[in-house]
């Protein structure tokens with residue numbers, strides 16, 4: 001089914017068949033490799049939905065997929081060139097049609113979803129994927145806001161679970177709190193009753209305070225591992241410290257969870273961190289991300305619908321400017337999420 005989807009997306013539009021606009025690329029590289037083209041509009045297969053995309057979003061992971069980094073990740077995405085020509089994973093939109101046996105949704109339902117395991121391609125007017133890639137959009141949330149959540153919010157929640165999870169009264173530190181994943185992690189930890197410290201660049205501290213962060217640390221001036229403060233849970237979204245230093249900032253019984261971006265960081269999280277904590281009651285490891293896990297999506301929907309979590313949006317770009325959005329993300333200094341506005345109004 002996934003390969004059918006890929007071939008549908010990759011195929012150039014025939015003159016008689018319905019088409020859609022999509023961002024595509026045929027090689028790894030900087031945003032210049034992207035092109036906005038007309039491709040065949042996908043048709044939902046058995047168990048699939050066709051969704052008219054209203055909004056998508058950009059995260060550092062999209063920059064990684066674009067560049068094909070780390071190189072090891074190409075084992076999954078295509079060694080010489082990307083296996084999927086489409087890019088983009090976050091989707092919020094309206095169900096246009098349903099395939100045979102796709103009984104969970106109806107045309108007109110407002111949904112959000114994650115294309116990570118379904119051929120990417122969210123930077124397009126339509127996506128087609130199995131119904132389990134989607135859930136009903138949280139009530140009261142706009143398409144732009146919903147499009148910020150599928151990857152970053154799920155990742156933030158999963159980074160605060162496992163190993164006992166974050167509990168009421170815990171002291172939690174989020175390192176790299178001001179980017180895509182961080183503001184969700186701050187608000188989720190607050191919702192769990194934690195006392196939250198956010199570490200990020202000077203320019204992001206005001207935003208972090210505005211979303212309820214109890215304490216902020218400017219990484220350009222202060223090394224959080226050298227302050228003498230200790231934490232029950234550290235979620236490290238910007239892992240630049242040694243495993244020894246990270247462990248030293250944990251309380252006895254505390255946990256350190258890394259979100260790795262490079263092979264070096266994976267090795268540090270999977271090999272070195274367990275070694276330095278082998279005779280310690282402090283647990284250290286790496287987050288194992290499960291895209292759009294239904295239980296986590298339900299938890300996040302409830303947190304949003306009860307006002308405990310609100311997406312932080314830095315700015316928006318139209319579909320035609322996806323390359324600029326990715327350049328902006330790659331430069332750093334983003335305050336929360338970048339939205340891609342794909343279409344307005346009712347499906348048609």
Ligand SMILES: NC(=O)c1ccc[n+]([C@@H]2O[C@H](COP(=O)([O-])OP(=O)(O)OC[C@H]3O[C@@H](n4cnc5c(N)ncnc54)[C@H](OP(=O)(O)O)[C@@H]3O)[C@@H](O)[C@H]2O)c1
Pocket residue numbers: 059060061064151152155175176177178179180181182199200201204219237238240259260261331332333334
């Ligand atoms: N976003 C996703 O949905 C997703 C999915 C899969 C994997 N990941 C991985 O998860 C990681 C985080 O993703 P993200 O999209 O949240 O990244 P991001 O938006 O770049 O967030 C990282 C934050 O850390 C800050 N930072 C940089 N250096 C720091 C330091 N030394 N100490 C403390 N903070 C520092 C950054 O600030 P500046 O901008 O000022 O540098 C930024 O605010 C990435 O490695 C990505 O590959 C993310």
